[in-house]
Amino acid sequence: MRILSSLAFAAALAATSPAFAQDLSAGAAAVRDKALTDPLAWDIAESLTSEVGARMVGSPAMERARDWSVAKFKELGFENIKVETFTTPAWSRGAESAEVVGPWPHKLAILGLGNSASTPAGGITAPIVVFKSYQAMLDQPPGALTGKIAVVTQAMARTQDGSSYGAVGVQRRAGAAEAAKRGAVGYLIRSISTDDTRLPHTGGGAEGGIPAAALSPPDAELLERLAARGKPVMVKLDMTSASNPASPAWNISGEIRGKEKPDEVIVVGGHLDSWDPGTGAIDDAAGIAITTAAAKLAAAPGKPRRTIRVVMWGSEEQGGSSGAYAAAHKDEVAKMIVAGESDGGAGRIWSISLPKTATEHPAMTAFKSALPKLKVAVNRAAPNEGGADISGLMALGVPFVDFNQDMNRYFDLHHAADDTLDKIDPAELSQNVAVWAAFLYTVANSDIDFRVKPATEAK
Numbered sequence: 001m002r003i004l005s006s007l008a009f010a011a012a013l014a015a016t017s018p019a020f021a022q023d024l025s026a027g028a029a030a031v032r033d034k035a036l037t038d039p040l041a042w043d044i045a046e047s048l049t050s051e052v053g054a055r056m057v058g059s060p061a062m063e064r065a066r067d068w069s070v071a072k073f074k075e076l077g078f079e080n081i082k083v084e085t086f087t088t089p090a091w092s093r094g095a096e097s098a099e100v101v102g103p104w105p106h107k108l109a110i111l112g113l114g115n116s117a118s119t120p121a122g123g124i125t126a127p128i129v130v131f132k133s134y135q136a137m138l139d140q141p142p143g144a145l146t147g148k149i150a151v152v153t154q155a156m157a158r159t160q161d162g163s164s165y166g167a168v169g170v171q172r173r174a175g176a177a178e179a180a181k182r183g184a185v186g187y188l189i190r191s192i193s194t195d196d197t198r199l200p201h202t203g204g205g206a207e208g209g210i211p212a213a214a215l216s217p218p219d220a221e222l223l224e225r226l227a228a229r230g231k232p233v234m235v236k237l238d239m240t241s242a243s244n245p246a247s248p249a250w251n252i253s254g255e256i257r258g259k260e261k262p263d264e265v266i267v268v269g270g271h272l273d274s275w276d277p278g279t280g281a282i283d284d285a286a287g288i289a290i291t292t293a294a295a296k297l298a299a300a301p302g303k304p305r306r307t308i309r310v311v312m313w314g315s316e317e318q319g320g321s322s323g324a325y326a327a328a329h330k331d332e333v334a335k336m337i338v339a340g341e342s343d344g345g346a347g348r349i350w351s352i353s354l355p356k357t358a359t360e361h362p363a364m365t366a367f368k369s370a371l372p373k374l375k376v377a378v379n380r381a382a383p384n385e386g387g388a389d390i391s392g393l394m395a396l397g398v399p400f401v402d403f404n405q406d407m408n409r410y411f412d413l414h415h416a417a418d419d420t421l422d423k424i425d426p427a428e429l430s431q432n433v434a435v436w437a438a439f440l441y442t443v444a445n446s447d448i449d450f451r452v453k454p455a456t457e458a459k
């Protein structure tokens with residue numbers, strides 16, 4: 001007992017001393033530099049996208065993804081590996097086609113939106129009404145779209161912070177229900193996309209009870225031009241899909257157990273599921289790869305004092321994993337030091353937001369000292385979002401961080417057939433790993449408490 005308490009005293013002293021802060025800074029720099037040349041994250045993303053590929057909740061591929069996760073955690077030496085089962089609604093795509101049948105016939109490139117209804121067998125043929133903004137459709141009174149296929153063609157701007165996804169993405173997330181309220185029999189949107197290829201981009205949110213699909217950007221522009229000619233434009237939609245109201249799904253986690261305070265847990269991860277057209281490389285094999293590799297690299301100099309847990313959340317795209325994780329771990333939240341999710345692709349991290357409470361703590365001073373070489377700016381404001389899969393933990397009061405990835409290219413690929421491994425730049429992926437690894441290293445080897453109010457506020 002005497003030896004233990006003096007060790008504990010030494011550790012407590014060490015964790016706040018200037019010498020300790022210097023050691024943390026040096027350690028963070030070493031972890032960062034190792035991460036910049038380490039191939040592990042790339043190998044993980046390559047393995048998941050090659051050995052599993054597309055990973056829709058409720059599909060046989062998702063079961064293979066679950067087994068892949070467990071095997072990968074084992075192979076990498078993670079401990080306390082858990083497979084936590086929950087159930088969630090799962091939608092799956094069947095055959096889909098669309099065409100302009102007259103007066104100027106064209107095949108259309110479409111992709112059904114998650115939770116879209118099927119058409120009756122043989123499809124539906126109806127006149128379209130094109131709205132160049134989502135608001136223009138919302139301005140229609142009830143009944144105004146009866147018997148019509150509503151088409152919203154609002155385009156999305158390319159932005160570094162991805163903010164246009166929130167603004168323009170509402171036409172995908174909520175539009176089918178709004179169109180149905182106004183009497184529409186079908187709903188088409190310009191893909192929530194910044195590219196100009198003929199590949200449509202899918203995504204969730206089509207809970208309107210009518211068939212709903214995304215058009216490739218060139219097809220959306222074609223419909224605008226045809227509608228502008230002043231004659232009724234007839235479109236045939238033929239779509240099938242299936243829904244399982246209670247599909248099994250899994251949150252899978254592995255830990256690097258802390259050697260001094262194993263009950264104090266840092267929770268990071270990405271989501272294992274994906275949409276179906278591509279192989280889910282940037283969304284979100286990248287996030288799985290970045291956080292898993294970062295945890296390993298953070299522990300490479302030696303076992304950390306606290307536990308680092310990596311979670312591969314199992315149903316982000318169709319929802320359910322965040323709530324299931326929070327419910328299963330609600331009794332543990334007081335011991336969760338901080339949570340973070342990587343789910344913005346594989347572009348380099350350009351800025352970070354840390355809880356305001358801790359930016360002057362020696363651990364964060366050490367972390368921040370590793371960032372200039374990585375060209376990462378530290379935002380003055382605390383984060384207001386941290387990722388869909390940690391939102392359940394955030395609601396329970398777990399502190400969180402937000403590491404902002406460059407999203408200029410993300411929406412060229414997101415939820416589309418060309419979300420594939422070749423789009424990941426290994427150097428950018430490594431930069432992400434370096435930021436996360438330095439963060440995990442400093443938090444796991446310190447006593448930082450992100451729940452403590454800053455001194456200036458306490459006064």
Ligand SMILES: [Zn+2]
Pocket residue numbers: 271283284316343
């Ligand atoms: Zn994602």
